Amino acid sequence: MRVGTGRGEGRQKPMWDKERRSVAAVFAAHGASSGTLASRLPWLADHLRLSAGTLGIALLMTSIGAVIAMPFAGRLVAHLGTRIVARTLICVFSFAVLAASWMPALWALAVTTAVMGAAAGTSDMAMNAQGILVEKRLGRSIMSGLHGSWSTGVLVAALAGSLAAHQHVSARVHFAVAAAVITAGTVWATHSFRTTAAEVGLVEEKTEDVPLFVVPRGVILLIGLVGFCGIYAEIAAQDWSSVYMHRTLHGDEAEAAFTTGMFAFTMAAGRLSGDAVVGRLGAAATVRACGVLGAIGGVLVVAARSPVPAIVGFMLIGLGVSVVVPLAFAAAGHAGPNPTLGVAGVATIAYGAGMAAPGMIGGIANLTSLRVAFCAVAVLAGLVALGGGLLGRNAPDTGQRAETIPTSTAGDLASAAEAEALLNEG
Numbered sequence: 001m002r003v004g005t006g007r008g009e010g011r012q013k014p015m016w017d018k019e020r021r022s023v024a025a026v027f028a029a030h031g032a033s034s035g036t037l038a039s040r041l042p043w044l045a046d047h048l049r050l051s052a053g054t055l056g057i058a059l060l061m062t063s064i065g066a067v068i069a070m071p072f073a074g075r076l077v078a079h080l081g082t083r084i085v086a087r088t089l090i091c092v093f094s095f096a097v098l099a100a101s102w103m104p105a106l107w108a109l110a111v112t113t114a115v116m117g118a119a120a121g122t123s124d125m126a127m128n129a130q131g132i133l134v135e136k137r138l139g140r141s142i143m144s145g146l147h148g149s150w151s152t153g154v155l156v157a158a159l160a161g162s163l164a165a166h167q168h169v170s171a172r173v174h175f176a177v178a179a180a181v182i183t184a185g186t187v188w189a190t191h192s193f194r195t196t197a198a199e200v201g202l203v204e205e206k207t208e209d210v211p212l213f214v215v216p217r218g219v220i221l222l223i224g225l226v227g228f229c230g231i232y233a234e235i236a237a238q239d240w241s242s243v244y245m246h247r248t249l250h251g252d253e254a255e256a257a258f259t260t261g262m263f264a265f266t267m268a269a270g271r272l273s274g275d276a277v278v279g280r281l282g283a284a285a286t287v288r289a290c291g292v293l294g295a296i297g298g299v300l301v302v303a304a305r306s307p308v309p310a311i312v313g314f315m316l317i318g319l320g321v322s323v324v325v326p327l328a329f330a331a332a333g334h335a336g337p338n339p340t341l342g343v344a345g346v347a348t349i350a351y352g353a354g355m356a357a358p359g360m361i362g363g364i365a366n367l368t369s370l371r372v373a374f375c376a377v378a379v380l381a382g383l384v385a386l387g388g389g390l391l392g393r394n395a396p397d398t399g400q401r402a403e404t405i406p407t408s409t410a411g412d413l414a415s416a417a418e419a420e421a422l423l424n425e426g
Helices: 007-039 041-047 052-080 082-100 106-138 143-166 171-190 218-248 253-281 283-303 307-321 324-333 339-367 375-386 388-392 407-421
Strands: none
Touching (some): 007 041, 007 082, 007 171, 007 253, 041 052, 041 171, 041 218, 052 339, 106 324, 218 253, 218 324, 218 388, 253 283, 283 307, 283 375, 283 388, 307 375, 324 339, 324 388, 339 375
């Protein structure tokens, strides 16, 4: 946390608030790419005549690409900075979604989704690292709100997909328009990123001090396992809610996309209000309560025999997983002096859940049914509730340390803290 430094800090806080808004916009752009794809998965599956199992293979490749890329992401961000990595790879992500709609066969779709996953995962790590740096500078919790912006992007994109499907707009046209809008928004938002030590007047850090390959250990590993459970439930609901509604409950494409939108709505609402709730209840109690809600939602989805209970179930899952991933990233980022490496470690494990979820959901559905496959979502949400205490161990200190530290000492401590926080950003 950055302690108080008097009038200079007062002048810098509006600048950091502007950067927080810019990071939030980048989160929203990333989420919009995910929501655009998720909302039209029924079209993609019907277009290529994919079963639930073969669609699961294509989605599995997304996470395989991410898991392969993630351990190297810390070094990439250290070398290029979060601005360049986030800007470039979110644009690649959005155009990979467009390319997926033109693929002629499963193998080509799988290659495309692997590239998509590598771009999405690495840019995700970069924007989370940037968010933690801003959180450190502001001295207050902002990560849940930033992930709320991501969920808002998913929501807006899903509702746009529902409208496009209702109007019988081809997914190719829909994806092309979405890619253009997302690219323009990302380029604009990343202009305000302050990503290098030189830009904040500090000594440049050494890129060679950052390991090429990040392996999570210790408390980072445990935090990552809680994140694994949360992101499994999140990805299962995000990627399969529309397919579940369309194929299991026999809704049309518009209803299927609307279900994804409602999941995204409650997840966004939970994340946008998450910082306030965490401030009142604490991170551990908040995660435990959300885990219980997610488990109840999973049970509702499995038991539903008509669309309305299933939609309510997916909405509860969205609320239940809403704060898990942002608090896992925040806990990892605050667990040591280097937020980039902490986030990269947790992201490697969390994207393992992303690798497991599509394949497991699709594989189980192929052998039994999607209903049976969603039983795992209820179980893992329950495990989130049990592991919630781990995410409260490294909550950002928002106390009044600056009031008890002399100004001259506080200035020195602030410079040291920021120097550590900006490791990898040269």
